[in-house]
Amino acid sequence: MTAHLLVLAVEAYLGVGLVLALVFVFALIDRIDPQAHGAHAFRPLLLPGLTLLWPLVLVRTLAKLRGMTDPLASQRANLAAHRMAWLGLAVLIPVALVLAWSLKAPTEAPQSIRIGDAP
Amino acid sequence: MSVKYVPVSWTTSKKLYDAGLIAGIALYLLAFSHFAIGAVDDQALRIRALGSCAFLLLSLVLAIGPLARLDRRFLPLLYNRRHFGVITCTIAAGHALAVLGWYFAFSPLGPYDAMLVADIGSGHLRGVPFIPFGIAALLILLVLAVTSHDFWLSFLTPKLWKALHLGVYAAYGLVVLHVAFGALQAQRAFEIEVTVCALGLVALHLWTGFREGRKPRMAAAAPSGLVHACKLGDIAEGRAIVVRLTDADPVAIFRHEGRLSAVSHLCAHQNGPLGEGRVIDGCITCPWHGFQYRLEDGRAPPPFTERIATYRLHLTGDDVMLDPSPNPPGTYVQPLEPA
Numbered sequence: 001m002t003a004h005l006l007v008l009a010v011e012a013y014l015g016v017g018l019v020l021a022l023v024f025v026f027a028l029i030d031r032i033d034p035q036a037h038g039a040h041a042f043r044p045l046l047l048p049g050l051t052l053l054w055p056l057v058l059v060r061t062l063a064k065l066r067g068m069t070d071p072l073a074s075q076r077a078n079l080a081a082h083r084m085a086w087l088g089l090a091v092l093i094p095v096a097l098v099l100a101w102s103l104k105a106p107t108e109a110p111q112s113i114r115i116g117d118a119p
Numbered sequence: 120m121s122v123k124y125v126p127v128s129w130t131t132s133k134k135l136y137d138a139g140l141i142a143g144i145a146l147y148l149l150a151f152s153h154f155a156i157g158a159v160d161d162q163a164l165r166i167r168a169l170g171s172c173a174f175l176l177l178s179l180v181l182a183i184g185p186l187a188r189l190d191r192r193f194l195p196l197l198y199n200r201r202h203f204g205v206i207t208c209t210i211a212a213g214h215a216l217a218v219l220g221w222y223f224a225f226s227p228l229g230p231y232d233a234m235l236v237a238d239i240g241s242g243h244l245r246g247v248p249f250i251p252f253g254i255a256a257l258l259i260l261l262v263l264a265v266t267s268h269d270f271w272l273s274f275l276t277p278k279l280w281k282a283l284h285l286g287v288y289a290a291y292g293l294v295v296l297h298v299a300f301g302a303l304q305a306q307r308a309f310e311i312e313v314t315v316c317a318l319g320l321v322a323l324h325l326w327t328g329f330r331e332g333r334k335p336r337m338a339a340a341a342p343s344g345l346v347h348a349c350k351l352g353d354i355a356e357g358r359a360i361v362v363r364l365t366d367a368d369p370v371a372i373f374r375h376e377g378r379l380s381a382v383s384h385l386c387a388h389q390n391g392p393l394g395e396g397r398v399i400d401g402c403i404t405c406p407w408h409g410f411q412y413r414l415e416d417g418r419a420p421p422p423f424t425e426r427i428a429t430y431r432l433h434l435t436g437d438d439v440m441l442d443p444s445p446n447p448p449g450t451y452v453q454p455l456e457p458a
Contacts, residue, residue, distance in 0.1 A: 003228075003231075003232045003235035003236045004228070004229075004232050006235065007229070007232055007235070032274070033270065033273060033274065035123055035124050035273065036123075036124055036270070037123070038123060039123045039125065041125065041126050042124040042125055042126045042270065045126055046268065046270060048261075048265040049262075049265035049268075049271060052261065052262055052265055056275075064274075076367075078278065078285065079390075081282065081285050082285060082288075083328055085285060085288035086288065086325065086328060088288075088292070089288060089292050089321055089324075090321045090324075090325055092292050092295070093292070093295050093321050094321070096295055096300075097299055097303075097313070097314065097317065099299070100299035100300055100304065103304075104304055
């Protein structure tokens with residue numbers, strides 16, 4: 001039941017996203033990005049992203065329609081995040097592999113087809 | 120770097136890059152199918168081949184960045200990395216669809232419901248939810264793939280776009296968990312691939328980060344607020360030196376026709392290292408994707424519109440002194456002409 005509700009929620013989210021995505025590419029994009037003027041062939045490529053990220057698209061579109069400009073942004077936060085990401089992975093990956101090996105069954109798992117078997 | 124968006128800015132090198140990549144993937148899938156051990160049917164073989172290929176591709180695409188930092192000969196691989204990422208996501212999606220179409224297609228619940236409630240895990244780890252790790256990783260890769268067009272860079276701003284695309288590291292961690300608690304438990308064939316790729320990639324990134332971290336950083340000297348950047352003779356004609364500051368973005372100081380100009384080291388496109396680029400046709404040219412900027416004002420030549428921050432320079436004897444406060448992107452600064 002929970003799984004079914006989750007699937008329905010995802011479908012509803014994507015349905016709303018698709019409607020907003022179509023509105024965006026047909027009615028709004030020309031007003032917020034000069035490089036889109038007269039450019040149509042690339043617009044279908046945007047639909048999946050607009051559908052997936054519609055809340056973010058909504059926030060950015062409203063900000064741009066209100067004429068808000070983006071301040072000069074330092075990239076140091078992203079560079080620091082990049083370093084932290086790899087330090088985190090340097091811990092996570094060996095731990096995950098050691099744990100996986102230590103718990104691994106000594107022989108190959110049965111090869112019969114069974115729902116949920118590791119493909 | 121475009122005036123009007125196009126679906127894909129094809130160049131000969133991009134076509135060759137994509138063709139080589141697709142040919143390599145086809146060869147890998149064929150070889151996997153031919154030499155695979157233990158697969159019981161075509162469907163399982165397809166699932167394993169696509170999964171193995173996606174893991175390998177994701178590891179390779181994450182290796183391109185540090186390899187290009189360590190050796191400039193890897194820079195051509197970086198030029199079309201976004202296509203590499205999109206193809207990787209496509210192969211991963213193929214793996215997921217093959218799993219859905221085989222293990223969950225015949226459930227009365229529907230494939231998505233069945234996948235979410237399935238008895239998961241194998242061996243000693245029965246019950247460890249390795250499938251959600253894969254779903255989460257695929258979702259991240261999908262978000263990255265569908266936001267790879269240059270429109271998104273402009274729409275979200277380079278800072279937010281780059282932050283979003285840092286999600287690829289979370290995706291890699293999730294993929295490792297997915298494989299470690301899934302395929303690795305049931306199949307010996309993945310042990311070598313997973314170990315070499317994952318640990319090798321960690322070592323490569325740590326080594327590159329260590330090397331970058333050892334580069335000296337400079338602080339402004341009191342009371343002038345200026346940073347001693349270098350000696351006049353340190354900068355080769357048509358090239359730059361990079362000044363790494365303790366509490367601000369790095370700055371590239373270029374020498375062109377004997378005159379010095381300072382701009383942000385980070386390209387407005389994807390943070391490429393401008394200071395490692397060259398002056399071509401009178402413009403700073405990013406070594407990653409070829410974006411260009413004028414030396415005197417940090418603006419891309421018309422009709423392009425990208426801008427980067429500029430900085431002021433002073434000369435004391437033959438010491439080049441840098442004012443570390445950035446000017447707004449596109450601000451004109453008269454190049455410094457040594458006497």
